[in-house]
Amino acid sequence: MRKISNFDTWWRALRAVLSVFYVAFLVAQFFHPASPLAAASFHVFMATALVFAWTPLAWEGRARYAARIIDIAGVALSLMVVALYAGEIFRLERRFEMIDPVLPVDILLHVLGLALIFEAVRRSVGWSLLAVVLIFLAYAYLGPWFPGLMQFPGFSLPTQAELIGMKTDGIFGVTASAAINFVFYFVLFGSVFTITGGGQLFIDLAMRATARLKGGAAKMSLVGSALFGMVSGSAIANTTSTGVLTIPIMTRSGYSKEQAAATEAIASTGGQLMPPIMGVAAFVMADMLGIPYITIAAAALIPAAAFYFALYIIVDLRARKSGVGDVAPELLEIPPVIPRLHLLAAPVAMIATLIAGYSAPYAALVGTAIALVAPVLRRSTRYNLSQLFETVLDTARQMAWISAPLAAVGVVMVVATQSNLALKFVSLLSDMGTDNLYLSLLLAIFGCIIMGMGLPTVAAYIIGSLVFVPALMDLGVDRLAANLFVLYYCVLSMVTPPVALCSYAAAGIAKSDANRTGLVAFGYSLVIFLVPFGFIKDPAVLWQGSAFQIATGAAGMLLATFCWAVFLIGWLRGNLSLPERGGFALASLALVITPTLTAGWVISVTLTCLLLVWRFALRPRLVTA
Incomplete structure (x- = not known):
């Protein structure tokens, strides 16, 4: 037992060192940025190492020693890849694409790097995304064997190495740059604001505002998740942070366990659409479209409000029809919120900085700085330094779990673009005679939901944007509207079985059946299905x-x-x-x-x-x- 304890202590220390080093590097990128390829290679494989460190294999018995060896090897090999890229970066940044030779070390980095990323994806989000990536990778090899429209020449191993891991495309492309230049700063802000008391304040404000209304238990969940979504684009973090308080109150107010968990799951899912801090997919969208993030956030404001308005109305009508959902007075033990209102200075300052025209990373850093200072102004809200260390660890963990899947999706993007898969889909729609806009929109919805049944939101969005957006634009749909349309339905991946991460998290809190919870949550989501048609028809809804x-x-x-x-x-x-x-x-x-x-x-x-x-x-x- 002593050896196990010593190993665990050593492993936690290793994890902490890697987390601090990783977060320090990403913060430094704002002040003294490295070259895009150098920054992306360090970021991707440090995140991969952190996935191995934060998600070790949970094998029992004698197998635990083999698990430890695999985990240590995963961290060590990831760090080795970081070092190899650092050693080769001068050559890689100066070579001529498709002219200079691909060296054996490049093949090694490609094969080993993808193997590490794929295992990190399996540990962080499961087999569903990994299966999709492997299918696309197989398509890259087997393109010549496909019949008809799907046929293309395919890629040799050296060509794959060049396209996927030797330039600022593929695993080091738009998904990596979005994580470094946007996502990190908002993850950092959300973590600091939550740990220093801001997240709890939002939940308490929601309880104060809605608890005495008809169906107040469920409305509390909606408002709390919407407010929390403003500072955290993570649907899982939203579910676990607000759900631990709202789900027990809903069950005590007459909702079944599945209904309570489903309400929290769909409410937290909407947080990915809630400005100013939307989900990772919104940052990727800004990078892909080459437009300021504030434009994306402004365009999403009214659709996000419609999302929560729709859920609020259906919760209200259900409560009035069934007579359940009212909160008993004895459940309303809410600490005073007025002495804590100064904590709102952080998100207010961040929003004001964005509106003033400053960059999104700068606004997030301003919000983070104020989130660190504001709690110190009153004795009742002060925090200790150990909480700051927890913030660093939490930020590193979230970034690792986000970044490994994003890197893997870069493989999909390369194969889809280099094989002209998107253009082939447009051609396929034309052959099917679907020059009707609304029929094409319905096909896009069906495709997004099918992808959402097995993929995280950002993966579903990126693939959807590659496949469906060109077809919609070909029918005259505005580019931003088409991307938001795809994003809106891909967001539902968090509550659509079989891979419904929000539903599973909420079900764990409620101790309900996970698949049934997912189905109930998806049923609730039907109320928001028409919202995206509104901004396809009328771009003014997107603040235009x-x-x-x-x-x-x-x-x-x-x-x-x-x-x-x-x-x-x-x-x-x-x-x-x-x-x-x-x-x-x-x-x-x-x-x-x-x-x-x-x-x-x-x-x-x-x-x-x-x-x-x-x-x-x-x-x-x-x-x-």
Whole structure:
């Protein structure tokens, strides 16, 4: 037992040293950046080493000694690859692509590097993403063997090494640069703000605001997750941070374990769409599109609000229909929030810095600095230095689990682009006769959801953007709108079985069945399915247009979402008849499809108003009469 204890102590020390060194390197990139290839190679394989360090094999019995050897080898080989890239970086940065020879050391780095990344992916997100990456890698070899449209010349091993790991593409491409230049700073801010008390403040504010409302237990989860999503784009962190408080309250308020876990899972999933700190996919999108991140965040604001508005309405209607979800007064033991409001200075300063036009990393660092200082201003919110060390470890762990899958997705991007897979899909849609925009949108939704059943959000988005966005743009859809459309449905990967990480995390807290929780959460998500059609039809919803256009577009989207929720629940001041339910469905679809302020849109608004007047004024009088 003593040997095991000594090993664990040594392993924790190694993990801490690697974490501190990794975080220090990434912080230094803001002040004294290394060359893109040097920074990316260090980042990717240090993150790989950290995955081995943070996620050791959990073999039992005698096998644990073999597991330790494998874990140590994983860390050591990852660090060796870091050193080899550092030694070769001068040559790699100056070589001519497809002209200079690929050396044996390049082949070694390619094969060994991919093997390490693939094992890190398996440990961090499981077999689903790894299987997809391996299929694409096999396609790179077997391209000549495929029939018809899917055939292409394929890549030899040296060509693969050159495309995937010898330049700022592939594993060192846009996904790595997004992690270094955007994601890290916001992960750091979210970790500091949460550990120093800001995350708990958001949850307490949500409880104060919603606990006494109808269905307050579930509304508390929605508001808390939305607020937490503003400072953490991680859906898993959102689920675990807010769920430990909200899920027990929901179960005590009458919800089943699956309903409580599903509500928290879908609410936390929406945090990936919530500005100013969205999920990793949004940072990758900004890098891929070459536009400022603040543009992405601004465009996502109204759709994110519609996401939570839709969930709020369906939770409210369910509570009024079923009579469950009210919070008992004895459950409302909320510490005073006024003495802690100064903690909000950090996110406010970060948002203000973004709006002022400064870069996203600079805004995140400003927010981080204030998040460190603000708690010290009052004795009740002060923290100790050990919490700062925990922040460093937490940041390194999150970045490692994010970065290994991102690097693997770089392989998919190389194969998809070099084989012209996206253009082939556009051609396939044309051959199928799908020049109809809405039919193509439905096919894209189906594809995103299918990918989401097995992939994390960022992986599903990147593949979706490569495959579906060109086809949508070919039909006249704005580039930003097409990317956000794909992202919106790929976000649902967090609650779509069989790989529903948010649903599994919430189910673990609620002690409910994980697959059933995922299905219930996916059922809840149906209420937000129409929202992306709104900004495809009306780009003003993405903050593109005059103030009047934006306001009317947003109002129409929210009204359509309300009608869709009423249709799904079948209740509004009482059970709806079949014609009434159909009327709300028709009104919702009409509002989403018809362009804003056209005659059709005005007729749709009028129909909706007549339905509401009927339900709230005319029908009650007829019933009482």
